[in-house]
Amino acid sequence: MIGDTLELIVVAVDDIASSLRHVRLAAADGGPLPPAAAGANIQLRLQGAARTWRNAYSLISPPGRRDAYEIIVRRVPESRGGSAFVHEVLKPGDRLVASWPSNLFAPQRTARHHLMIAGGIGITPFLSYVADFAHSGASHALHVCCRESETGTFAPWLQACGELHHYWDADGHRLDIPALLARQPAGTHLYVCGPAALNDEVIQAAANAGWPASHVHCEHFGAALSGGTPFTAFLSRSGIEVEVGESESLLEAIERVGAAAPCLCRGGACGVCVTRVLEGEPEHRDHYLGAAEREGGELIMPCVSRARSTRLVLDL
Amino acid sequence: MMQSQIVSRPRYRDLAAEDTAGAHLLIVEGDTLAAGQMAALATAFAVVAERLQTWLVSAPATALAPGRVRRLHTVEEARTALEHIEDGFGIADRLYLQGTEPFMWSLATAAGRAGLSPTQIRMQHAGSLKRRVWCTHCHQTTENVTTNIATCAGCARALLVRDHFSRRLGAFMGVMVDAEVPGEVPQREEVFR
CATH class of the missing domain: 2.40.30.10 (Translation factors)
Structure with missing residues (x-):
């Protein structure tokens, strides 16, 4: 193969x-x-x-x-x-x-303890983590936020899980994120994967508590957010103009017209699809570009980001 | 001597407390204290004074310090205390070190063994530029090196003291200076005073 x-x-x-x-x-x-x-x-x-x-x-x-x-x-x-x-x-x-498989969210091998927080279907990467930790004997805890009716759904994959907790949206059952993050030993690595609101809340709570950023890891599922108002993209090198529809991403539109566009994660995380913007104003939705690069407006991640202007000219 | 083109050579900056919710431990090499330095530290750590503990190592008995103060006699004593800290370190804790490089790195490596991440440790250099040197030939360390060429305490080779630094060992690299032409050893100069 x-x-x-x-x-x-x-x-x-x-x-x-x-x-x-x-x-x-x-x-x-x-x-x-x-x-x-x-x-x-x-x-x-x-x-x-x-x-x-x-x-x-x-x-x-x-x-x-x-x-x-x-x-x-x-x-x-x-x-x-x-x-x-x-x-x-x-x-x-x-x-x-x-x-081929790619991995932008691998567990940190030097961690003394792995603390995982999952939101909904964001549990999926942690199912393989748990298998890994069960095999290696690494200390770990998994905190799952889900619907009350789905607390048992992933049980077949969690047989070997060490510490496991479920939370749902009812009094007495919600995850107290600051309390959880306040009492973790040095050497802990924190991983979060869930809806953007949960990811943001956990990352912010960790920063507020004084966690070093080097110990906080997040996987976003961003592709679902790549739709929006239609706009036009002009690919200057290939001379092609493409209409980006409301339910497709800029990257998908580029691929649809047959232009070569390298990509890897399709979720705005890896940076492989970074493209130069020659004209127009990007609407950034990625997690890759830094604040200065965003404001510079000269780069865009077409897998998730779109346009504020009606037209973007790309160096593609 | 605190700057180098060798990227592994650590850079240090003035200590400033980070207002995290964890415990804050400041360890100062007392005999490097200059006039006014403790007052500057007290100001820099005022925001976390409630959660601050200061360890004074080999400091004059009259020295004052911010936070809860503990006095220790030697860096070895401080290292042992770090490794046996009650309940261990938390992920939001910070360790601040001030002193010579051998002092700071003795404690930083001990803290690392206790689980602290390098991103939780801050260092400010003070006092002598003396170096701990690790011999690439016999793997022994030589302490208190102030010259550009030092005699290895392990194998007695004449070592050229490099700026290459190992964070794991907390030491600079020393390589045999006359490996090419035996006996041809340049003049020693005291450059790390």
């Missing part, structure tokens, strides 16, 4: 909750898959009738497993269609093109 992409085949799909689908994928040629470490994700190319989605999903299979990749996809009502495709169309036997 050497090449830029992987050919996968859907082995099984299971609905593990009303809006959660577990998908098991194997190599289409029956061979072993590239190994992936805890926290890795793959990007799936989902070919719909009218359009193509490229969505990144965390691998929940135990780290290093080469016989299959497993993912869990939540169906998002306001989704741009990728999750709906997985829930409605995808079936065993279907073939998919996927990226």
